[in-house]
Amino acid sequence: MRNAILFFVSGFLLSNISAFADSGSQDDWSLHYQLTAVGQGDPEFHSPYRGPLSLSPDGEIRETVSTTLYLGRRLWQGGELYIDPEITQGEGLSNTQGVAGFPNGEAQGAGLMQSSLLERYFIWNNIARAFLRQTFNLSNTYEHVDSGPNQLAENQANSRIVVSAGKMSATDVFDNNLYSNDPRTQFLNWALVSNGAWDYAADDKGYTNGLTVEYIQPSYAIRWGNFMESKAANSSHLDSHWSQGPIGEVLEVEKPYAVWSHPGKVRFLGYVNHAHMGLYKDAINDLNLDITQSRKYRYKYGAGINVEQEITKDLGAFMRFGWNDGKTETWAFTEIDRTASLGLSLKGASWSRGDDTVGLAEFINGLSSVHRKYLQAGGVGFIVGDGNLNYNYEKGTEIYYDYHLPKGFSITFDYQLIFDPGYNADRGPVSVFSGRLHYEF
Numbered sequence: 001m002r003n004a005i006l007f008f009v010s011g012f013l014l015s016n017i018s019a020f021a022d023s024g025s026q027d028d029w030s031l032h033y034q035l036t037a038v039g040q041g042d043p044e045f046h047s048p049y050r051g052p053l054s055l056s057p058d059g060e061i062r063e064t065v066s067t068t069l070y071l072g073r074r075l076w077q078g079g080e081l082y083i084d085p086e087i088t089q090g091e092g093l094s095n096t097q098g099v100a101g102f103p104n105g106e107a108q109g110a111g112l113m114q115s116s117l118l119e120r121y122f123i124w125n126n127i128a129r130a131f132l133r134q135t136f137n138l139s140n141t142y143e144h145v146d147s148g149p150n151q152l153a154e155n156q157a158n159s160r161i162v163v164s165a166g167k168m169s170a171t172d173v174f175d176n177n178l179y180s181n182d183p184r185t186q187f188l189n190w191a192l193v194s195n196g197a198w199d200y201a202a203d204d205k206g207y208t209n210g211l212t213v214e215y216i217q218p219s220y221a222i223r224w225g226n227f228m229e230s231k232a233a234n235s236s237h238l239d240s241h242w243s244q245g246p247i248g249e250v251l252e253v254e255k256p257y258a259v260w261s262h263p264g265k266v267r268f269l270g271y272v273n274h275a276h277m278g279l280y281k282d283a284i285n286d287l288n289l290d291i292t293q294s295r296k297y298r299y300k301y302g303a304g305i306n307v308e309q310e311i312t313k314d315l316g317a318f319m320r321f322g323w324n325d326g327k328t329e330t331w332a333f334t335e336i337d338r339t340a341s342l343g344l345s346l347k348g349a350s351w352s353r354g355d356d357t358v359g360l361a362e363f364i365n366g367l368s369s370v371h372r373k374y375l376q377a378g379g380v381g382f383i384v385g386d387g388n389l390n391y392n393y394e395k396g397t398e399i400y401y402d403y404h405l406p407k408g409f410s411i412t413f414d415y416q417l418i419f420d421p422g423y424n425a426d427r428g429p430v431s432v433f434s435g436r437l438h439y440e441f
Contacts, residue, residue: 030072032149034440036184037065038106040432042093047427051387053380055098055421055430064090064106066184068128070149078135082150086128088205093432099421100335100365100384100394101191103432105183108190108206128207131166162214170200170227173212174252175269178308179318179345180361184438188414189398191363192343195304196336197322198271201227201248203332204236208248221254229275233331234382239276244297248273264309273300277328280374289379291329300328314347314354318361326368335383338366343398355404365394367423375423384422392425394418412436 040062047057068086075081092107093099102108129150137157147153150172164173171181175194180187190196202208210227229246231237239246252269277298278291287293302324309317319342326337343361348354367375375381376389400414414434421428 027153028074030070030147030152032070032147032441033068034070034149034184034438035065035067036106036439037063037437038104038188038434039063039436040093040104040434042430042432045428045430049386049388049426051378051380051385053097053383053385053422054094054387054427056094057427060093062091062093062104062107064088064092064104066106068149072150072152074152075132078137080133080135080152082129082131082133083127084129084150086126088126097383099418099430100423101189101196101339101363101396101418102334102383103189103396103398103416103418104434105188105190105193108204127167128205129166129168129172131164131168133162133164136161136163158216158218160216162216163212164214165211167207167209168212169207170202170210170225170248170250171206173214173223173225174200174250175267175304175306175320177306177318177320178265179316180320180341180343180359184436185402185410185412186345186357187343187359187361187398187400188434188436189361189363189396189416190334191336191339191365191396192341192361192398194333195269195306195320195322196334196339196341196363196365197302197324198269198304199273199300199302199324199331199333200250200271201229201273201275201332203230203238204234208238219256223250223252223254225250229273230332232276233329241276244274244276246275246297248275259309262310262312264307267306269304269306271302273331274298275300275331277331279328280368280370280379281327283379284370284374284377289374289377291374291379291381298328300331301325314349316345318343318345324368326371330381330383335367335371335381336365337368337371340364353404357402358400359402360397360399362397363395365423367391372423386422386424386427388426389423390425391423392420394420394423408439408441410438412438 044059066088071083073081092104096107139157139159141158142155180192208227212225215222227248228238231239250271254267276295278294282294283291304322306320322339341363346358348356396418398416402412404410416432419429
């Protein structure tokens, strides 16, 4: 907790000097900051056996802390540079293993603390983002956008092309959702934060190098991305074997619409990964379940649907569906081959707490048949592996209350009930209790 206090003090001091970003030329600089601390625990649960990557049935308490500085600078007309130093520490329950829909979305980027704050900030691995963005306006109709993390205050053309290149997360651009997209302020579970079946290109902290192009019109948007894959499954190193073409490509089409004057959006996503991945079939038949011995450059593909819908001014709904071919090993995100989720998000205006939010959602995750057979035979990935498997869909419910405090603080109380963790009907259910402190400016 000493490090968490140090993180907060540094950010709080920055918030008091952040006026420089708005002085003189507000549109040319931006400075923002966030700190998120998550404490999470689960009591003992039923488990007749466990394997090398099982969620521990003995009960645990773990914490994660992340702190991020968002720096933005306008370089020329339409050109912007963003750099986000980020520090993370802590770990999820059972070393962030044992549940495909893992209950802490902040655990993906958690790691050990280095010897000093200064050292942590200036190691490239702890620069979360460093990218250029170029916007080409295609119309003379504009709308104002306020300053925010990785966003300069400006008037944006309603019709535009946006090109971004550098270090980023694929989820910065794709699979966004107004009601369930950010584990620092909304739902915590991986299967709700994004499409669990999208094995998006990333290192072990969720970042990569890439290029994205967005064609945005008032009535639709088309987005394309090309990202570097990791060198090995869940690796901190990216694959630079350019001749082999290790790359993750994503295409998304977004369509805004309205239902009885209430806005909504639907997004259709497709992706193809080319990486040095193992094949479940080969690992079962020929390699004694050592999937790393079957690794070759091969393809993985999938698709998803993402919907957000305002119901009233304060109530919104969302749902996601995802699928991938499930033939190759999970590479970067989590071991989900099929997924569906549905949820509601309600603002607290009706009880005079307009900045508070209550969220309720459910998800269901599944595996391809060959992935299932691999785990049943005793195989492991990097997220789940009980050594045996009485297969069933992994299912969960999450409810949270986000209570806003003055000056950028909020406290969240979160409960999750997960059935058949790791797709194993012999284990669970698991209750997960969480508390989250968030601060931002």
